[in-house]
Amino acid sequence: MVLEIHEVEAKTIISSTKVPSADFVINPYTGCQFACSYCFASFMGRFVGESISNWGNYVYVKTNAVDLFEKEVHRLLKKKPHPRLSISTVTDPYQGVERKYRLTRGVLEALVRHKYRGRVSILTKSPAVMDDVSLLQELENAEVGLSIATTDDVLSRKLDMMAPLASARLDVLRRLNEAGIRTYVFVGPLLPHMHLRPYLIDQLFSEIKGAGTSEIKVEFLNMPRHVRARLNGYLMDEPVEIQEVYSKSQNADYRKILEDQIRTSLDAHGLKLRFDEIVHHAEAQSLVED
Ligand code: SF4
Incomplete structure (x- = not known):
């Protein structure tokens, strides 16, 4: 199956959330090419006219995500002192398309420019998070979660379909810890x-x-x-x-x-x-x- 990539313009990028670990969430992409069988976020397709069964085959890239974020974070900081942010909650912020569009990186760069002090939490399954280690080190309160459900690579390949293998994620975890980044595992x-x-x-x-x-x-x-x-x-x-x-x-x-x-x-x-x-x-x- 060829991945369909759609470039779209979002109306907003920072959303308030009820998840206990964050005040606001940022999702630069809709859809996730990692295509996990158990993915709760597959319901997101309904917002872009995609079926549940097509989850994993498309990504909608919010090409104006970084510009929007720059404007919205400025407004947010006027109202609230450095609330907790979560990137991303219904997609993987370091799936393959990130290497082309660098939206997650753009958001982190904006946070560094703003000398953001609040918790910035990122959850991923991808070694591509290592590309942004220097930005994460510059943030005062960043943490990275690696999503790992099993160390059995055969099982991981069956269930996580197109995601990096669990062994690769454990290696990323080790490297993040060595780089002094706060980590957790989901x-x-x-x-x-x-x-x-x-x-x-x-x-x-x-x-x-x-x-x-x-x-x-x-x-x-x-x-x-x-x-x-x-x-x-x-x-x-x-x-x-x-x-x-x-x-x-x-x-x-x-x-x-x-x-x-x-x-x-x-x-x-x-x-x-x-x-x-x-x-x-x-x-x-x-x-x-x-
Ligand atoms: S990596 Fe996360 S968002 Fe992407 S398909 Fe898997 S569970 Fe869903």
């Missing part, structure tokens, strides 16, 4: 495979700690209808035991067992759980509903 979603094979949790946490990161954010698998539609495509070719554990994954009993496994492993590896909770979205639905 273990999301918690793959139901871990329920069947708890050693996968220990492997992942051991690698995270070994890369020099001590804080993780963890989220249960979120399965509203649009995520189920994509996951069903992946599950069709999986063994029955995997299909069954995905079906169970929205139950409270399942979450309790997995949470106990996670907390035991966190203690064993000396990792801190962000917010001291495993995030669960109540709107998640079971694969077997409907």
